[in-house]
Amino acid sequence: MLKTGISLCILTILVANSAYAEQILTTYRDDGNQTIFDGKWTFMQEWKRTSYNEAAGGLVIRTGHDYNNLYVLLDFIPQHKFSKYSDYGVVCMVANPSKESYPQKDDYCFIITLGSKNPITLQGGSSLGENNYFTKIKNNSDLIAVGGISDSNDHYSEIPHTSYEFKIPIEIVGRSDKYGFYAAVYDSNANKVYSWSENVTEKNFSYIPSPANWGELISPDKSLPEFQWPLLVLLSAIFTVIYLTRRKQISFN
DSSP states (O other), X not given: OHHHHHHHHHHHHHHHTOOOOOEEEOOBOSOGGGOOOSSSOOSTTTTTTSEEEEETTTEEEEEEEOSSEEEEEEEETTOOSOOTTTSEEEEEEEEXXXXXXXXXXXXXXEEEEBTOSOOEEEEEOOSOGGGTTEEEEOOOTTOEEEEEEOOTTOSSOSSOOEEEEEEEEHHHHOOXXXXXXXXXXXXXXXXXXXXXXXXXXXXXXXXXXXXXXXXXXXXXXXXXXXXXXXXXXXXXXXXXXXXXXXXXXXXHO
């Protein structure tokens, strides 16, 4: 009975986490405090301890976390013509994604324009479709985002191109073992958005796609959050089965 109960608990956890979506596998980094937020890859090791993903169009996405913050670099290698305060990068997140058609209050987007150190935070839940159902809110005091132009220290190309750095406090979106995730850059000269995930089709530069079409950001090494909820549920279920089994044995004796 004990083995059967534990097997059922494990099966339940696996089934609950088996749904597939396009994923970014982020990782823990212990050097986040060394990041220089100037909108570019400042020194060769700066973003090396982060995960790598590439979207269509040459957009490179680097992500990492230190338990309390998510670090994101959007490195848009092909863009060589720039428009200050018109080009931008955006990162959107939601904890425990439920794939809603419209943004809810737990959906957040962070936008930074080229040449700026003043990000914009958007929260879902608005009733106005013309605003993509988002509302501008006050920035978290620890949020950092900078839009800049890369140089010779960039890991991928010495030719100057746009890049955007983000430090997003986890407390804004909440701790989870899985996040809905969307990242994009806008090239105003080409009037085109380049984004991840691949199944997103943008209507125009001001359009943020439905959270139902976002991909997922997960931590395969189980380091985000520090003690994830599925494991907590599994351990709790196992201890419950053990307790009930022993209690039943004692009652028979």
